[in-house]
Amino acid sequence: MALLDFFRQSKPTTAQLAKERLQVIVAHQRAGNTSAPDYLPKLQKDLLRVIRKYVKVGDDAVNIGVERDGELEVLELNITLPSQQ
Amino acid sequence: MAQVVVVTSGKGGVGKTTTSASFATGLAQAGHKTVVIDFDVGLRNLDLIMGVERRVVFDFVNVIAKEATLKQALIRDKRVENLYILAASQTRDKDALTEAGVKRVIEELSKDFDYIVCDSPAGIEKGAQLAMHFADQALIVTNPEVSSVRDSDRVLGLLASKTAKAAAGETITEHLVVTRYDPARVAKGEMLAVDDVQEILAIDLLAVIPESTDVLNASNAGSPVIALGEIPAAEAYKDMVARFLGEDKPHRFLEATKKGLMGRLFGG
Ligand SMILES: Nc1ncnc2c1ncn2[C@@H]1O[C@H](COP(=O)(O)OP(=O)(O)OP(=O)(O)O)[C@@H](O)[C@H]1O
Ligand SMILES: [Mg+2]
Numbered sequence: 001m002a003l004l005d006f007f008r009q010s011k012p013t014t015a016q017l018a019k020e021r022l023q024v025i026v027a028h029q030r031a032g033n034t035s036a037p038d039y040l041p042k043l044q045k046d047l048l049r050v051i052r053k054y055v056k057v058g059d060d061a062v063n064i065g066v067e068r069d070g071e072l073e074v075l076e077l078n079i080t081l082p083s084q085q
Numbered sequence: 086m087a088q089v090v091v092v093t094s095g096k097g098g099v100g101k102t103t104t105s106a107s108f109a110t111g112l113a114q115a116g117h118k119t120v121v122i123d124f125d126v127g128l129r130n131l132d133l134i135m136g137v138e139r140r141v142v143f144d145f146v147n148v149i150a151k152e153a154t155l156k157q158a159l160i161r162d163k164r165v166e167n168l169y170i171l172a173a174s175q176t177r178d179k180d181a182l183t184e185a186g187v188k189r190v191i192e193e194l195s196k197d198f199d200y201i202v203c204d205s206p207a208g209i210e211k212g213a214q215l216a217m218h219f220a221d222q223a224l225i226v227t228n229p230e231v232s233s234v235r236d237s238d239r240v241l242g243l244l245a246s247k248t249a250k251a252a253a254g255e256t257i258t259e260h261l262v263v264t265r266y267d268p269a270r271v272a273k274g275e276m277l278a279v280d281d282v283q284e285i286l287a288i289d290l291l292a293v294i295p296e297s298t299d300v301l302n303a304s305n306a307g308s309p310v311i312a313l314g315e316i317p318a319a320e321a322y323k324d325m326v327a328r329f330l331g332e333d334k335p336h337r338f339l340e341a342t343k344k345g346l347m348g349r350l351f352g353g
Contacts, residue, residue, distance in 0.1 A: 013273075013274025013275070014274065014275055015271065015274045015275060015276055015277050015278065015281070016274065018230075018231050018277050018281075019277060019281045019285070021231060022231055022234050022235065022277075022281075022285050023285060025231075025235050025238075026234075026235070026238045026285055026286075029235070029238055029239060029242065030238070030242070
């Protein structure tokens with residue numbers, strides 16, 4: 001994306017941005033993945049349980065999200081460890 | 086047998102009722118016996134746009150509940166021959182419509198009419214699904230704007246999966262109607278161009294209706310836009326009907342009108 005921006009002559013118009021966003025949205029909608037996978041909350045809970053075997057962490061230590069960029073789908077996982085006492 | 090045409094969009098307030106009123110009027114003016122049904126139960130407004138609000142005695146829900154006959158509920162348009170309106174109920178909710186009831190009414194109308202135009206409520210829930218259920222063709226009303234285009238795409242998905250035609254393994258003929266189009270903003274790169282909307286949705290473009298202050302005037306007066314005379318929005322709707330009926334008409338009003346010297350001097 002950044003590389004693409006670099007080669008673009010000038011800043012894209014908002015209409016161009018709208019078109020690019022819609023192309024991604026519609027491709028996903030037609031592929032049947034309209035929302036984030038429904039197993040995410042369960043996965044988050046399971047991960048928290050596993051991590052707690054090793055570290056003492058709070059309930060909000062695990063953060064999960066799905067990022068989409070064109071055809072690419074990335075599962076983003078953030079684990080916050082407690083600060084060293 | 087009548088052709089059933091649903092006017093649908095997903096997103097609310099994009100111009101379905103405005104388009105239904107002009108489309109039905111245009112079909113009737115071309116000599117086809119046409120009825121336009123308001124499926125927006127609880128929030129009717131087709132009667133206002135058609136200027137018949139004072140003549141509604143019985144409505145669609147009464148007919149479905151067998152509290153009135155179709156003959157009693159159909160309102161004949163006083164200005165245009167061959168044109169009838171079936172109003173929605175103002176007091177009931179969407180659950181008053183049933184698939185079997187809608188089917189019976191459409192089958193009965195089919196014997197008498199050439200075209201049955203179904204003005205869908207917004208959304209993708211029951212009311213919208215019933216409005217599209219028995220359709221042979223669909224007008225997908227879309228504004229050149231991200232959320233409207235996304236909703237239109239979802240509606241296309243429903244048309245292809247949740248309708249009687251889909252269940253029979255047949256396809257509904259889909260037509261794109263882009264409304265509230267502002268060529269000046271498109272030229273400035275502030276609004277999606279019609280080609281882009283069409284490329285994304287990948288269905289046939291039937292018409293582009295320009296953004297116009299005349300549309301509010303039409304609804305104030307209770308007269309469909311198409312009946313307003315030689316103004317761009319009315320002409321665009323006339324072209325839409327002609328194309329729908331098979332005429333080959335180029336799209337107009339896609340370019341911003343350049344202001345003449347007077348316009349530039351005195352603003353506008
Ligand atoms: N081409 C146009 N130019 C300017 N205003 C328009 C145009 N088309 C529709 N409008 C305005 O947009 C508003 C919504 O139109 P309309 O009621 O036809 O939409 P709708 O899709 O039927 O809405 P709903 O989803 O609530 O049923 C109205 O105020 C109408 O006057
Ligand atoms: Mg409406």
